[in-house]
Amino acid sequence: MSTKNDVLRLLISSSNEYISGQELAKMLKVSRAAVWKAIKSLEKDGFNIKAKTNKGYCLDDKNDILNAEILKEKLGGLETHYYASIDSTNTQAKRLINEGNNSTILLVADEQTEGRGRQGKSFYSPALTGIYMSYVFHPMADFATSVSSTTAAAVAVCRAIEGLSNKRPEIKWVNDVYLNGKKICRILCEAITDFETQTVSSVIVGIGMNIKTIDFPDFVENASCLGENIKRADMIAKITEELEKVLSGSYDDFIDYYRSHSMIIGKKIDFIENGVVAHATAIEIDPNGGLKVQLDSGEIKTLRSGEISIRKRSD
Numbered sequence: 228m229s230t231k232n233d234v235l236r237l238l239i240s241s242s243n244e245y246i247s248g249q250e251l252a253k254m255l256k257v258s259r260a261a262v263w264k265a266i267k268s269l270e271k272d273g274f275n276i277k278a279k280t281n282k283g284y285c286l287d288d289k290n291d292i293l294n295a296e297i298l299k300e301k302l303g304g305l306e307t308h309y310y311a312s313i314d315s316t317n318t319q320a321k322r323l324i325n326e327g328n329n330s331t332i333l334l335v336a337d338e339q340t341e342g343r344g345r346q347g348k349s350f351y352s353p354a355l356t357g358i359y360m361s362y363v364f365h366p367m368a369d370f371a372t373s374v375s376s377t378t379a380a381a382v383a384v385c386r387a388i389e390g391l392s393n394k395r396p397e398i399k400w401v402n403d404v405y406l407n408g409k410k411i412c413r414i415l416c417e418a419i420t421d422f423e424t425q426t427v428s429s430v431i432v433g434i435g436m437n438i439k440t441i442d443f444p445d446f447v448e449n450a451s452c453l454g455e456n457i458k459r460a461d462m463i464a465k466i467t468e469e470l471e472k473v474l475s476g477s478y479d480d481f482i483d484y485y486r487s488h489s490m491i492i493g494k495k496i497d498f499i500e501n502g503v504v505a506h507a508t509a510i511e512i513d514p515n516g517g518l519k520v521q522l523d524s525g526e527i528k529t530l531r532s533g534e535i536s537i538r539k540r541s542d
Contacts, residue, residue, distance in 0.1 A: 230257055232338075232354055234265040236311060238276070238286045239294055247283035272355070273439070291355075291438075291458045293337050301464040306332040312354065314341040316361035317417060317433040324363065324419060324429050334361040335463060342435060344413050351447045356440040358459045362432040362470055375478055377402050377416040378516040380432045382481045383469035384412055385488055391465055392455045397490035400509070400518045404436070405490055409451035412436040434466060478515070486512045496520065498530060 233255050237246060248266075252259045266284060270276055275287035286292070295309040313319055316334040318341070323332065336359045339352030352359050384404050385396045396412075397405045404412035415433040420426070437452035438459055473481045486492075491509045498505055498520070507520035510527070517529040 229265075230255060230261050231265040231268045232311075234262060235269055235274070235355070238284060239292055241285065243285060243288060245277075245279060245282040245285045250283065291460075293335065293459055293463075297460045298333075298335055298463065301460055302333065302467060305467070306330050308332065308334045310334070310336040312336065312338040312340060315339050315343050315433075316359055317343060317415060317431050320361045320363050320431045320433075321417075321419070324431075329365055329429075331365070332363045333463075333467060334363070335359070339435070343433070344415055349446075350413050350415075350435050351440075351443060351450075352435060353440060353442075356452075357435060357437045358463050358466075359435050360433070360463055360466070362434075362467060363429060364432075364474060365429050366427055375516055376418075376430050376432055376474070377414055378478075378485055379473040379481065380414045380416060380434060380470060382473055382485050382488075383466055384414070384434060384436065386469045386484070387462060387465040388453065390469070391457050391462060392453070394453065394455065396488065398485060398488045399490050400512070401516070406451060406453065409449050411451055411453055432470065436462070438462065482512070482514060482516060485516065491518075500530075 234251055237251060237254060248259045248262045251262045255262070266276055266278075274290050277285045277287055279285075293309065295307070298307050298309055308319070308323070310316070310319070313336045316336050316339065320332070320334050323334075336352075338354035339350070339359045342350035342352035342359065344350045378401065381398045381402060381404060385398065388394055388396050388404075388406075394406060399405055399410070402414040402416070403410050404414070413435050415435075417431045417433070418427045419429040419431070421428040437450065438457065439454065440450075440452045443450050489512055492511060494509055496507055496509050498507065506523045510519045510521055513519055513529055517531050519527065519529045521527050
């Protein structure tokens with residue numbers, strides 16, 4: 228982890244008390260010049276840091292900070308795990324389940340070093356500019372019912388955005404949320420099956436959203452951010468609230484909302500099935516969240532979650 232992030236962690240943990248540059252340098256085993264450089268870099272990133280002679284540095288309480296205390300305050304009694312940096316919140320959720328945790332839990336990270344998307348793709352998860360969360364619940368239901376969690380999560384994210392801003396996001400079937408034609412959120416739902424009962428014992432709903440990420444590496448295509456002055460803890464709490472609402476209701480309660488926010492109906496698409504690229508036009512979202520398409524050959528078929536990858540055609 229960089230000196231900049233280390234300095235930020237210490238300022239967060241100071242509970243709004245001033246820490247001198249000398250103390251910071253001593254705790255981190257770096258020079259005072261390195262501390263000063265880190266402070267300036269944090270200010271450039273948008274953090275408001277108060278500085279007083281003979282007292283040191285202190286974070287302004289208006290900063291967008293994530294930590295365990297803030298999350299617990301906003302999420303009430305929900306079991307919540309916070310990580311400054313972790314490989315992947317979904318991967319960590321699997322570890323907790325394997326260790327015997329069968330509670331409804333939320334995992335949140337400031338940074339993911341190995342963020343994951345569907346079909347083995349990576350999800351860029353830089354520190355401090357996005358939200359990276361996994362919500363775990365245990366439906367003990369048929370797998371066909373549990374796969375609807377991806378649709379539910381997309382609805383929860385869009386409702387949260389609309390509840391905290393004046394933006395109107397769109398959904399690219401089945402698991403991406405877009406704003407102004409660019410992707411701002413990726414959803415990855417993973418089911419853990421009880422082979423004895425042939426039911427899904429746990430579902431992990433992974434959500435990654437770019438809140439103020441503006442610098443993307445070359446391998447990240449067509450990405451943007453929400454671009455609103457919304458604290459990440461507030462967005463996490465709102466998404467969790469909306470997710471719990473849709474998961475506790477029926478599919479009929481939110482499928483119309485999902486349809487109304489679709490960005491691909493009537494558009495030409497490509498999809499990959501059994502390793503072969505097919506061309507089609509998206510017709511509608513069916514009552515179960517499947518995507519009905521018409522192939523270029525005229526054949527009508529319905530695509531289901533987990534079977535395909537969809538992308539807009541270039542022609």
